[in-house]
Amino acid sequence: MKDVTQLAEGWSLRHEEALLPAQVPGCVHTDLLAAHLIPDPFIGLNETDVAWVGRRPWTYLTDLSEQSAHERTDLVFDGLDTAAEIALAGEVLGKTRNMHRGYRFDVTGRTGALEIRFASAYDEASAVRSLTGERPNVYPEPFQYIRKMAANFGWDWGPTVVTAGMWRPVRLEHWSTARIARVRPLVTVDEDGTGRVEIHLRVQRTEQGEGKGLIARASLAGAQAEVSFDGDETVLRLTVAEPDLWWPRGYGEQPRYDLDLTLLDEAGTLDTWQRRIGFRTIELDRSADEHGTGFTLAVNGVRIFARGVNWIPDDVLPSRVTPEDYRARLTAAAEANIDLVRVWGGGIYEDDAFYDTCDELGLMVWQDFLFACSAYPEEQPLRGEIEAEARDNVVRLMPHPSLVLWNGNNENLWGFRDWEWEPALAGDSWGEGYYLGLLPRVVAELDPTRPYAAGSPWSGSWDHHPNDPEHGTYHSWDVWNRLDYTEYRADVPRFVAEFGWQAPPAMATLRRALPGEELAPDSPGMLHHQKAEGGNAKLNRGVAHHFGLPEGDFDRWHYLTQVVQARAVAAGIEHWRSHWPVCAGTVFWQLNDCWPVSSWAAIDGDGRKKPLYHEVRRVYADRLLTLAPEADGLTLAVINQSAEEWRTAVTLRRLEADGAVVREDVLDVVAGPRSVVRLPVPPELAPAERSPKEFLVADADGLRAVHFPVTDKEFAYPQPQFDIRLEPVHGQEPGERGEKDKVDVVVTAHTLVRDLLLQADRLAPGASADCGLRTLLPGEEVRIRVSGWPPADTDADTDARTADSSTDSSTAGTDAVRAALFSVDPV
Known part of the structure; x- marks a missing residue:
């Protein structure tokens, strides 16, 4: 029987003249951090201070002394990052140049000093570029010349932290x-x-x-x-x-x-x-119809509107991501009603723990091959590495039932057509042979049970523009880059594989990452932790479309950017879901972050959930109401993605800003399983066009949709007034004490309160709330459960306290809550 010895202990990293303790799996950055020789690159401006680490070679050392009676002993590396030379007792066993593959070397009967000599990734990329020639790229870093996690070289949401090391396990296998x-x-x-x-x-x-x-x-x-x-x-x-x-x-x-x-x-x-x-069938329907070319996943014969999210590496130092980290992040995705996770092509083929968790939670996985936003040479030495990498990972991942789609690349087919690559290439290879030749051949040979798509976006052939919304997959980025989020309603793509809107991370995340900084949208740390080109200008443009842009009030700016992010993504998903089955999926950008940063993520780099997360949970629920202005008037969509018929009474109320009812009616609606019912709102119930004083509310079975005919800065909001009450969370049995770190914050509205938000991390860094933005009508209340914050004056044995938000007579607990509560104010 084969014997296995894990080589996790006894490693050293050579640094200058010293040998530092090294952790395997790990990387140079984690070892230097452990030795207190570099600052945390996630804090302040430290990223620039550690840039030197990625530009020099590094060597890891240990001793191999283990003997075995077996006929053969192999030294096995599950992941080497990236260009390495492996030497035992002074003799070179081999060289590697691919982070995304495993390697095996025969060391039978051999002992001595084992050295893993890593070249600088920049030097390796430069050497390959000298062989293949230049290729265009959207970022000024050479990631297309080295088979390494592209996001290590920085992205519009990530730092440039270029790693090296044994990032996955190392072992000896003895066998006969x-x-x-x-x-x-x-x-x-x-x-x-x-x-x-x-x-x-x-x-x-x-x-x-x-x-x-x-x-x-x-x-x-x-x-x-x-x-x-x-x-x-x-x-x-x-x-x-x-x-x-x-x-x-x-x-x-x-x-x-x-x-x-x-x-x-x-x-x-x-x-x-x-x-x-797991046993299941998976089909991808790309047939032509009167709307263009479809892109619909069907599992076990059931056609599915995919409620998806894009996934990036959960840490720019991926060796630090644990199975527990995967479980926490993916469980949060499932709890937000997400059913598909796209593993984006600038990251990694994730650890088996990621796919195991997706198998268990029922999260479909769309797996990109690792190509993103660049022209990739098709010459050696890259071509052979890419084929070997594809074969390794197809075989490794194909047992997982959650894996439903192989995808050739991220945005490279689009880039060739629209990003001025074609004239720059002048006929040189750029990756098309991978996406339309090599990769579909590998998938067809090794894993014919799953569909393959050449890229995202991709219309299916060069007969159509690669990013044609009427054909195949579509990436919607013009809206974030140039327009107001209401423009998501301008078209109905067949499948929206990327779209999104930015917001800063939670306040506690900012305070940890930017210690001592006086926070402002343009303060040094905020600008450094904003990697998108023109990112802050786009944030401000998004806010200014709907609100007065707050000057000198960072707290207000922070809140409004969170509101706009949540509203923007919700607007897209609501619109596109309401057009099922023409549109068969949305995959918003993005679930997670790899460090603390202003980005499109729903969960920030410290694991805190933005308001977007809670809004996604609402708009991805099986049942959803939407109100949307369309060319022929206001439309009510009743969306039912559950397996049961939905019979409901939808109450429509045309209201004035003070809460007075102008008109009310009830519509009886029957939505069949996995279907959408679209109804015109009766004209007498629609608010007057461009009215600053009227709005529409639709309610059914605890669900709500609202429509305001003008922007927030044009609407006559009353000054929000509400009471705050803190209630302990009692135990389940009579006399049982409550949970000491949980409290219910009960807010009762006396006026219209639009997009009320409790930022629980302002109460305590570890505190979280169970809901996001809520709109209350006069007399309504919301119960927000806060975990991780035991207020000093609230206990399981005390009476709840009450305070009017407009007065100063309050307990310490309600004072703290009031400071952490935000809502839309009148201009």
Whole structure:
């Protein structure tokens, strides 16, 4: 039986004349941070102070002394970042130049000093560029010449922190006769519900094991298969009668089955392999229709509007991301009603823990191959590395039922057409051969059970513009870059794979990242932690469309940018969801951040949820009401993505700014499963056109939509007035004490209160609230549960206190809450 020794201890990093303790997995930056030799690049302006780290070579050292009675010993690296030379006892074992692959070296019977010598990524990129020639790029960094996480070189939401090191585990594998080298389980479901698994097995043999008879046994859900073979490859087939199907969240359960594979000879077990698989079918409907060319995912025959989000690396130092980090972030995604996560092409093929969690939570995974926003040379040495990388990762990830789509690249087909690459290239290769040739061939050969798309955006062929909203996938960035978010309603793309709006991170995140700084939109730290070109100007433009731009009031500016971000993404999703099935999905940019930064993320770099997160949870819910102005009048859309019919009474109220009802009516609506009902709002219920004093509210089954016919700065808002009451969270049983770190903040409105927001992190850095923006009518109340903040005057055994928000007579707790509460004020 194969023996494995993890090489996580005993490593050193050579720095100047010293040897520093090193952690594996890890990287140079984490080791230098642990030794207090560099400042945290996430704090203040430190990013520039550590730039030197990525521009010099580094060497890791340890001693190999372990002996084994096995015939073969391999030194195995799951991830080397990036250009490395591996030497044992002074002899070079090999060289690597790809962060996204694993490597294996024969060290049988050998001991001595092991050195991993990493070249500067800049030097490696320069060497490759000298071979391939220049290629255009959207950023002034050479990431297209090296198979490394592109985002290490900076992005419009990320710092330039160029890493090196053993970023995934290192081990010794001792084995005899043969080992399992590769397993490809092709999982399919017949029309009659029969599940089939075709296991393609490849082995590696020792010299003594050549030609020996081997046995492979597989088992799954009571089914078994066994084959004898004397070559290097074989196929085992398993059949499971009517297995329970894996479904995306919201469509069913996520059952998985243990697939076990054992390799034996006459003496016993040589090696084992085990994964959890799921049975489901996945199709991508790209057929033409009267609206253009579709892009609709169907799982187990059910067509799905994908409620998606884009995922970037969760840390610019990816070796620090733990399984617990993945679970926290992906659980938050599932709780926000997200059902698809797109792994973006400028990052990494994530750890198995990421895909395991998606399998469990029912989150479909759209996996980009790792190409983003650049022309990529197709010559050697890159072409061979890219094919090997694709083969490694297709095989590694294909057992996961959550994986539903392989995608060739991010924005490169679009870039070739629109970003002036074509004349600059003058006929040189730029990646088209990868996206339309190499990668679909690899997927078809290794994983024919899943669809492949050449890129995002991509219209399906050069017959249409790559970013044509009527054909295939579409990226909507003109709105953020140039327009008001209401322009999302101007078209109905077939599938919106990217769109988004920026906002700063939470206030506690800013205070941690920019200690001692007097915060202002243009203060030094704020500008440094804003990586988008013209980002602050675009934030201000977005605010100014709807509000008076606050001058000299950072707290107000911070709140309004959060409001606009949440409203913008909601406006797009509401509009596009209301046009299902013409539009078959939205994948907003982005779920997470890799450091503290002003960005498009719903969860900031410290893990705090922005108001956008809570708004996404609302607009991605199975059931949703929307009110939208369209060319022929105001439209009510009743959206039902659940499997059950939705019969509801929608109450429409035309109201004045003071809350007085001008007109009220009830519409009985029946929305079938997975359907949308679009109804014109009766003219007598629609607010007068451009009225600054009237608005419309739609309510049904606890859901609400609002429509204001003018911008906020034009509307006659009353001065918001509301009461604040703090209530302890009591235990479940009589006499049981409450949860000491939780309190309910109950806000009762006396006027219209638009987009009320409690920024809980202003109460305490670890505090969080369970909801985001809420609009209250006079007499309504909202209960906001705050965790991580035990106010001194609120206890499970005390009475709740009450304070009028317009007075100064309050307890310390309500004073603190009042300071953390924001809403839209009259201009």
